[in-house]
Amino acid sequence: MSMFGGGFGGFNAGGHSSVGAAGKKGNGLPFSGIPTELAEGVAKLESREPEHGDPDVSFDPVADRGGRVAIVRLLAGRPRLLIAAAVAVVVETLLLQVGPFLLQIGIDHGITGRNMPILIAATVAFVAAVLLTGVATAARMRQSGKLAASTTRDLRIRIFAHLQRMSLDYYTTEKAGVTMTRMTSDVEALQSLIGDGFAQFGIQALTMVVVTAVLFHYNAELAIITLLLVVPPLLLLSLWFRRAADKGYERQRDAIATMFADLSESLNGVRVVTAHNRQDRNIVAHREVVGAYRDANDFTGRINAIYGPGSSVVGLLGMAALLFLGGRMVLRGSLTIGELSAFVLYLNAFFAPVQQLVQLYTQYQQARAAVGKINTLLTTAPSVRSAPQATPLPSVRGELVFDDVTFEYLPGRPVLSHVNLRIEPGETVACVGPTGAGKSTLAKLVTRLYDPTGGRILIDGHDLRDITLESLRAQIGVVPQEPFLFAGTLRDNIAFARPDATDAQVWAAVDAVGLRELVERSPDGLLTALHERGQSVSSGERQLLALARAFLAEPRVVVLDEATSSLDLRSELRVEAALDQLLEGRTAILVAHRLSTAMRADRIIVVDDLGIIESGSHAALVAADGRYAEMYRTWSSGVSRVVPDGS
Missing domain, CATH: 3.40.50.300 (P-loop containing nucleotide triphosphate hydrolases)
Incomplete structure (x- = not known):
């Protein structure tokens, strides 16, 4: 979204933040210590790090087994990062909506009123708002990225710890590739939602609220007529898309898990495959698995192809109605050209979030399906575990x-x-x-x-x-x-x-x-x-x-x-x-x-x-x-x- 309220480019038109860290332990290489020039920086970094747990704590399969993942609880556990990201979202959204207002002032009081100082002031204010928006966007991306990285790091550890607790029968019935999917693509879908999706959702939703208020401020009659023409069909289209997307993205998660499972099995058994000349048949079998994933993607692509253009058509028809009705008001003198221009840009800013929300809902459905799969794993209790009243075994003779x-x-x-x-x-x-x-x-x-x-x-x-x-x-x-x-x-x-x-x-x-x-x-x-x-x-x-x-x-x-x-x-x-x-x-x-x-x-x-x-x-x-x-x-x-x- 731009300073003009949407559709003209801008600082973060739906980009995704990506925060990741890779590290290796136990690779057999000696550790020579932290260089002196880096010691101070490392100390500062460690002071800001959350508590990750004592590595010497004894492992107990009873502790922390099961329990569903709730995104709200994951976020609520990091209040400082959450509040900082929320404040940045609010500031960024408000700054984004300053552009049409300054444009209206520049047209009505600067150009039409032939007042150069007001025109210059509006232009300078516009540039300042653009720069401040860039700062706010950078701050929001940094805070939401840190929030996503911290949240998904703990979730990965929680999943890994749960997998360590699971009994042998789990691994004899569940495919390794399916288990790997829980730790990779499922967690990554959730990280993408937290890192960028929620922030964008906040920006777009808040934009719609602010723009609605501004539209009523400019002309309540025109705002009511325009919204009544647009909101009902958009609501019906969105309800249909939600039902179809629920089905489509659940099918997509199952298909990608099956694909990973088949790939993992083929790689682990590559020597047997080669020895028995199974390469061609394995390719055919994998083609079927990948084909099922393609079919799932085709389904979600079809419903997006209906919802995206459909919502655009509704928005453009609303813009046409606004141009006709607003133009008549300008001709009657009840609305200025600057106000109509601002009204058009603000209405565009009202519809632009709809396009963003389509993508965000898609992202949300993917994360929601992933959370469902993760919860299925986390609520599976190990069949063999220590009883709550179990006691340590003393040194034995071996009978x-x-x-x-x-x-x-x-x-x-x-x-x-x-x-x-x-x-x-x-x-x-x-x-x-x-x-x-x-x-x-x-x-x-x-x-x-x-x-x-x-x-x-x-x-x-x-x-x-x-x-x-x-x-x-x-x-x-x-x-x-x-x-x-x-x-x-x-x-x-x-x-x-x-x-x-x-x-x-x-x-x-x-x-x-x-x-x-x-x-x-x-x-x-x-x-x-x-x-x-x-x-x-x-x-x-x-x-x-x-x-x-x-x-x-x-x-x-x-x-x-x-x-x-x-x-x-x-x-x-x-x-x-x-x-x-x-x-x-x-x-x-x-x-x-x-x-x-x-x-x-x-x-x-x-x-x-x-x-x-x-x-x-x-x-x-x-x-x-x-x-x-x-x-x-x-x-x-x-x-x-x-x-x-x-x-």
Whole structure:
């Protein structure tokens, strides 16, 4: 909008402020400290920063779970920024409406009245108003930008913290791309609304109020006639657009989430896609997904194409009626030329916000749909969480008891049924059985990734549901089948569960699992940066790093989920040697795919038919000639074919 009330350009005709900050932590690079010449500025910046929370506060999945996002509450939490932005909006709006008034004075009293001093004064005042409007616009953009950045920063942290609290079942049912959409495009839609949309809405709405008052001041009769011709059709058109936009932008958010999910899956599985020549078919499938997003955009584009030009036509017809009626008043002498000129410009200023409000309502609908998706996430409570009365788990010896445990992933389809098992402190128990029998489920129940559907699990007599998750997992080490290495250095990954470990403790873990050769040949030793997901090291070395991570954490109970199943023979021997160091004196549950690993355990349990069907040492189970003996004979014959006698 211009100083003439709209349509002629100006300081901020609907532009968006963009405030963002990017930072990296944990990238393995040493921090050399803040330069002396910047220290004073950093201190001032920190003094103005809001409280971001103590990074040493213990994590509790009970705290701050759920709760809907309300834009009003987000803004109300920052009263100073909100008030400063509101004041800037009011000042900017009032200054924008000074132009037509000064024009009327210049025409009626300067040009028509042939009074040069008044004409000069009106011109100087006009220029001053333009400059002051620029200052007010800059102040408004700065304050609203800071408000948006602060609000969405806290929202992103809140979403991330909630995702950290969510249980494993959430991530097995929800697509990663959909979850990423909540943190990216959904939050960005809200940031755009807060950073520029609300300010523009305030300016345009206040402009309509001020202009209406001015129109009645100039000529009430002309104002009433003009508004009656324009407002009713605009109102009906706006009500239709609101209903159509609600539907359109909800569909658009769903489509973009599906598109992100498909993209994420394709990128994560790119090696499989390439190996099986799925590129062409994946492109076709993604074309369908992108096509659905295009269709959603086409729908919103169609309704905007109706509403935007429709409102323009109504406004222009109103201007035509004003020109005819106002011109007759000028001819009769009841209205001056300057007043008619100001009236036309002010009426234009009344209709220009309508065009802006079309775009702002579009922006609002996008943010509203995004908030709905965010609220769906934030109100989803984790299925596994610490009870309000949960107490910290004291140091344990490592006794584990499954007491009549039943578990089902889907209602009515049990995976384990009435399982009873006691594991003595320091005992190593291997779980073997066919795929899908429930071996890994037993391991997940011990670490409380899931809770039993029936029965209970005890550690040293404590029901897992009566102790805090943090204290439980501090005493349980987990080594998965596919160890995940994070972006960072070798040291970062080894000390992941114990970041305060000393270099001596890290090196002790390195030597315990036989990783010294890898560290010493790496260009920067422990500070060598790993590629994404540890692709710069071999599968065996990734598994050894995971074992070193568990060793350094010093758990009382260790859970290994098929830790050697994907390794070659040489790597398996290295990992098994490291396992001997890790399991020494600790209670352990080994989910074993290879019987060579299971045979190292103190006891072997065979899991099948929803429970434990055999239990005993390797020799005892072979002698019993049951299910395990059958598995052992099959495994032995396979080994003998691979390595024939006398070779």
